[in-house]
Amino acid sequence: MNYQVDENGFYGEFGGAYIPEILYKCVDELKNAYRPIVESEEFQKEFRQLLRDYAGRPSPLYYAQRMSRKYGCRLFLKREDCNHTGAHKINNAIGQILLARRMGKTRVIAETGAGQHGVATATVCALMGMQCEIFMGKTDVERQHTNVERMRMLGATVHPVTTGNMTLSDACSAAIRDWCCHPSDTYYLVGSTMGPHPYPDLVARLQSVISEEIKSQLQEQAGRDYPDYLVACIGGGSNAAGTIYHYMDDERVKIVLAEAGGHGVDSGYTAATIHRGRTGILHGSKMLVMQTPDGQIEEAFSLSAGLDYPGVGPMHCNMAAKGRTKVLAINDDEAIYAGYELTRLEGIIPAIESAHAMAALGKMSFRPEDIVVLTVSGRGDKDVETYLKNKEYAKEYGQF
Numbered sequence: 001m002n003y004q005v006d007e008n009g010f011y012g013e014f015g016g017a018y019i020p021e022i023l024y025k026c027v028d029e030l031k032n033a034y035r036p037i038v039e040s041e042e043f044q045k046e047f048r049q050l051l052r053d054y055a056g057r058p059s060p061l062y063y064a065q066r067m068s069r070k071y072g073c074r075l076f077l078k079r080e081d082c083n084h085t086g087a088h089k090i091n092n093a094i095g096q097i098l099l100a101r102r103m104g105k106t107r108v109i110a111e112t113g114a115g116q117h118g119v120a121t122a123t124v125c126a127l128m129g130m131q132c133e134i135f136m137g138k139t140d141v142e143r144q145h146t147n148v149e150r151m152r153m154l155g156a157t158v159h160p161v162t163t164g165n166m167t168l169s170d171a172c173s174a175a176i177r178d179w180c181c182h183p184s185d186t187y188y189l190v191g192s193t194m195g196p197h198p199y200p201d202l203v204a205r206l207q208s209v210i211s212e213e214i215k216s217q218l219q220e221q222a223g224r225d226y227p228d229y230l231v232a233c234i235g236g237g238s239n240a241a242g243t244i245y246h247y248m249d250d251e252r253v254k255i256v257l258a259e260a261g262g263h264g265v266d267s268g269y270t271a272a273t274i275h276r277g278r279t280g281i282l283h284g285s286k287m288l289v290m291q292t293p294d295g296q297i298e299e300a301f302s303l304s305a306g307l308d309y310p311g312v313g314p315m316h317c318n319m320a321a322k323g324r325t326k327v328l329a330i331n332d333d334e335a336i337y338a339g340y341e342l343t344r345l346e347g348i349i350p351a352i353e354s355a356h357a358m359a360a361l362g363k364m365s366f367r368p369e370d371i372v373v374l375t376v377s378g379r380g381d382k383d384v385e386t387y388l389k390n391k392e393y394a395k396e397y398g399q400f
């Protein structure tokens with residue numbers, strides 16, 4: 001089985017580039033430029049150096065002893081929360097800003113949900129002295145306020161988007177509209193494995209540093225370079241793609257992904273796209289999309305702003321359809337509980353997105369010798385208010 005993108009930009013039936021005519025030229029330009037640039041020695045040297053000296057890589061692989069005891073396995077946490085700016089998003093942002101510079105672009109735009117991608121983009125734009133415009137739904141501007149202040153401090157202009165339910169999906173649409181107005185000087189720095197080809201492949205390649213490190217760290221710590229299980233949360237799919245990239249074709253490794261159930265997959269308030277979606281086109285790509293019977297995009301709902309999206313990247317649509325990955329829907333209350341549990345058992349406050357991955361452990365069964373690697377995609381500093389507001393979901397830990 002080969003789960004990589006084909007020469008036409010598809011993963012099975014998913015993917016492709018469904019874009020307005022005005023963007024043909026710049027998407028084509030990107031498609032022709034990205035592989036020669038990203039694969040060049042000179043790019044790789046600068047990318048690796050910044051990952052190490054600026055982002056703080058390699059991120060630790062941490063053997064979580066108390067959590068291991070609780071779940072009856074050998075649990076290792078891949079600590080993307082330790083990266084500069086607090087999540088895995090910085091890996092992709094560094095890679096794409098180096099690409100944008102080599103393509104001669106001067107103005108950078110990006111969409112953001114939780115604000116982590118906005119902060120990562122604003123950060124690398126400050127680093128490179130580039131103009132930066134961030135599109136963010138007004139609902140998210142309010143619930144992720146400290147990230148908005150960080151972006152502004154870094155010199156970015158934040159545009160609150162007031163269409164739709166004013167979350168990530170609307171921010172993507174606004175960014176694409178802006179791109180249509182400035183196709184020649186502007187680089188659209190997409191934050192996840194979504195959007196028109198080549199973005200899903202580009203982002204997956206840049207994030208693949210995560211599984212590259214897991215391989216050597218596991219070899220050193222556990223004596224073999226593959227786990228029995230990989231676990232990650234999935235919004236657009238970039239931290240999941242990075243976590244599984246070098247194991248996709250290794251059938252010894254089972255892959256479990258956690259998407260956001262919101263109030264429950266059948267509640268009408270959910271972001272569980274792989275459970276609920278049907279094939280459709282959103283933001284330039286054919287993928288599973290939550291939609292009404294007549295094809296209107298449905299609003300997504302999740303406490304977690306980073307997973308609050310009605311679509312999911314085409315690579316993951318294909319892998320789920322082929323049965324390579326098992327996708328669990330984790331509800332808000334389960335994620336909050338799991339976030340408190342990691343905090344109290346290991347002293348790590350995870351992003352609410354990452355807490356969805358933690359909650360998946362409770363729905364799996366292990367043999368004691370099983371090696372499980374779970375990616376903690378980001379830190380929970382941005383979510384402390386949400387955790388406290390919802391502490392009734394974690395009564396065991398939330399009495400204070």
Ligand SMILES: *Cc1c(COP(=O)(O)O)cnc(C)c1O
Pocket residue numbers: 087088089114116117191192193233234235236237238239240306307351353354377378379
């Ligand atoms: C953005 C984000 C996610 C979701 O995005 P993916 O592309 O699916 O990884 C998950 N966790 C954190 C911490 C994020 O910032």
